[in-house]
Amino acid sequence: MTKSLIAEKKFFKEAQLLSPVAQYAKKRGFRLQLAEVPFYEYRIDLYGFSKSENATVAIELKLRDWGRALEQAMLYQLCSDFVYIAMPEDAANRVEIAQLEKEGVGLIAVQNTGECQCILSAQLHQEVRSFYRGHQIEYLRENARA
Amino acid sequence: MPDAKVFVRMGSHSEKEYVEKTACKFDGTMLGANLVEATPGASASFLFNCKNPYILDPMTYAFGAYVDPSTDTVRYDLDWIKSEQKIRGSNGKTKRDFKSSYTKLAAAFGPPFSTAIKRGSAVTAADFGTNADVENVCRTVLDYQMARVQRELDSDPETHPFARDAKPPAFLLAPYFYVEPHNSKSWVELNSRLAAASMNLKAHVPVHLVVCCHRGLLSEDSLRVAVLEYVKASRADGVWLWISRFDEHMATATELGNLRTLVSEIADSSPVYNMHGGFYSLALSKFGMSGIAHGIGYGEQKDVVPIIGQSTPTVQYYVRPLHAKFSVAEITRCFSTLGIKDASSFHAKICDCVICKGVIKNNLDAFAQFGEIHYSTPSSKRPAQTPAAAKRCRFHFLLNRAVERDAVNHSDIANIRKGLDDAFESWKYTVLGRNQLGFLKTWSDSLS
Numbered sequence: 319m320t321k322s323l324i325a326e327k328k329f330f331k332e333a334q335l336l337s338p339v340a341q342y343a344k345k346r347g348f349r350l351q352l353a354e355v356p357f358y359e360y361r362i363d364l365y366g367f368s369k370s371e372n373a374t375v376a377i378e379l380k381l382r383d384w385g386r387a388l389e390q391a392m393l394y395q396l397c398s399d400f401v402y403i404a405m406p407e408d409a410a411n412r413v414e415i416a417q418l419e420k421e422g423v424g425l426i427a428v429q430n431t432g433e434c435q436c437i438l439s440a441q442l443h444q445e446v447r448s449f450y451r452g453h454q455i456e457y458l459r460e461n462a463r464a
Numbered sequence: 465m466p467d468a469k470v471f472v473r474m475g476s477h478s479e480k481e482y483v484e485k486t487a488c489k490f491d492g493t494m495l496g497a498n499l500v501e502a503t504p505g506a507s508a509s510f511l512f513n514c515k516n517p518y519i520l521d522p523m524t525y526a527f528g529a530y531v532d533p534s535t536d537t538v539r540y541d542l543d544w545i546k547s548e549q550k551i552r553g554s555n556g557k558t559k560r561d562f563k564s565s566y567t568k569l570a571a572a573f574g575p576p577f578s579t580a581i582k583r584g585s586a587v588t589a590a591d592f593g594t595n596a597d598v599e600n601v602c603r604t605v606l607d608y609q610m611a612r613v614q615r616e617l618d619s620d621p622e623t624h625p626f627a628r629d630a631k632p633p634a635f636l637l638a639p640y641f642y643v644e645p646h647n648s649k650s651w652v653e654l655n656s657r658l659a660a661a662s663m664n665l666k667a668h669v670p671v672h673l674v675v676c677c678h679r680g681l682l683s684e685d686s687l688r689v690a691v692l693e694y695v696k697a698s699r700a701d702g703v704w705l706w707i708s709r710f711d712e713h714m715a716t717a718t719e720l721g722n723l724r725t726l727v728s729e730i731a732d733s734s735p736v737y738n739m740h741g742g743f744y745s746l747a748l749s750k751f752g753m754s755g756i757a758h759g760i761g762y763g764e765q766k767d768v769v770p771i772i773g774q775s776t777p778t779v780q781y782y783v784r785p786l787h788a789k790f791s792v793a794e795i796t797r798c799f800s801t802l803g804i805k806d807a808s809s810f811h812a813k814i815c816d817c818v819i820c821k822g823v824i825k826n827n828l829d830a831f832a833q834f835g836e837i838h839y840s841t842p843s844s845k846r847p848a849q850t851p852a853a854a855k856r857c858r859f860h861f862l863l864n865r866a867v868e869r870d871a872v873n874h875s876d877i878a879n880i881r882k883g884l885d886d887a888f889e890s891w892k893y894t895v896l897g898r899n900q901l902g903f904l905k906t907w908s909d910s911l912s
Contacts, residue, residue, distance in 0.1 A: 356847045358793045358835045359778045385899075392895045393793045445800060449829040 469755030517634030638662035656694035670701030792835030
């Protein structure tokens with residue numbers, strides 16, 4: 319109980335998840351990255367590109383509502399090879415993993431220390447459309463620095 | 465049962481192109497009197513040339529009390545018809561004052577509207593003392609609608625020769641006020657008096673009533689009974705329902721069922737319309753609804769008081785099989801589940817209107833053009849939909865609305881329900897089916 323209170327106190331804004339998650343993605347090779355990348359009327363919390371793997375990742379940050387996060391993550395599959403939801407560890411433990419697994423969406427738990435742990439790996443999926451993916455990478459190249 | 469009609473409401477002259485190009489598909493055009501007062505010459509010219517019957521909404525409710533959407537309290541200060549206005553010669557200083565369109569409208573209507581503007585507080589039931597006062601107000605408001613276009617054409621030497629050829633509106637709207645939830649009884653009584661007096665004037669063209677009420681009309685029996693009583697007694701030539709903040713897609717089964725009951729009951733004595741309605745209201749034509757009105761993109765529900773300070777909303781893409789609008793990303797994400805792999809399967813399963821055929825041609829990726837975004841100015845912080853994308857969405861919606869109306873008019877209720885059930889089955893495994901399509905089931909059940 320005490321641990322849960324600490325976690326919820328630590329992360330009271332989604333933006334607080336950004337820095338640890340961005341570091342984590344960078345370590346995984348997604349060195350070219352940008353926060354708040356527009357995709358239609360949505361804004362992808364973190365979008366990254368790995369030149370060596372020629373792969374893109376979109377990460378949706380959420381404090382609690384994983385159902386809503388999954389809906390958004392599914393949309394981001396249109397423009398990204400891998401899509402993750404990142405949540406504080408306590409919230410991540412309450413996610414119905416099977417639902418994410420079914421859609422190929424991954425899950426990252428952010429611990430109080432700022433360490434990130436991959437609970438579920440995102441899967442390569444069939445939804446990505448090269449048209450959108452290409453546009454997003456182009457936007458990233460124009461607006462982000464590795 | 466009547467064939468459903470669709471009236472398109474023009475909110476500003478920037479929407480003129482939509483109305484003109486789709487006029488032949490709709491049954492009439494509606495304009496607010498505030499727009500006419502803001503742009504009298506352009507409005508008169510537009511209505512003179514309008515091929516469709518037109519209706520002028522006198523907007524009398526704007527001078528009444530309203531509920532502030534941010535605090536949920538009743539306000540009498542008429543603030544929502546004010547705006548920040550530059551003070552001449554004051555180096556850019558502004559003051560909050562009444563919009564000139566409403567000031568002119570109040571002047572045209574006379575007391576108690578002009579009095580309300582002068583004193584800076586809303587019209588109340590107490591402003592209508594005797595029945596003669598009520599009759600005078602009704603006469604002025606009806607005469608205004610009857611003669612406004614002709615008067616404007618008459619005042620300009622260039623259009624003066626044509627003024628006598630100006631058509632009157634297809635029907636007139638009796639003055640009306642919003643029945644706000646804190647004082648329902650007194651507003652119902654005032655609307656009742658205005659309705660009776662307007663009908664007694666025996667105008668040369670039909671006179672319709674507007675029942676402009678809070679959502680409680682669909683849940684409070686006593687309110688529904690009180691409204692029904694005066695509406696039926698008035699023997700009006702038509703009755704328009706405007707239920708503030710009522711959205712067919714978000715409504716409960718109880719509200720939808722009660723709307724159906726209300727429509728059936730009114731239809732026994734007068735044709736009944738929904739002033740801001742969508743497909744569900746069209747389907748209610750099988751239970752007596754004579755038609756709907758809505759804006760260009762889309763206005764299928766409207767709060768009496770608009771929420772100030774919101775950014776311009778994206779015009780989403782209307783999915784006719786679902787009778788609802790969704791983002792381009794959401795719809796694109798459904799393609800794989802629906803088996804849409806190319807333009808022809810898109811046209812077969814989603815839309816084959818001329819706009820979609822023109823945009824998509826042989827490239828399914830071109831569907832993205834309905835959601836194109838850009839930074840409208842160099843200093844814009846957030847991207848917004850391009851005007852071209854919004855235009856595509858609006859024309860596509862209007863064409864689809866006409867198709868929906870015709871389909872409803874040629875279907876029986878069993879077929880309409882089957883269409884709703886089939887759409888739910890086809891789309892339930894898509895991303896939209898996760899929690900956005902429940903209304904299809906609710907509609908279908910409410911129409912059984």
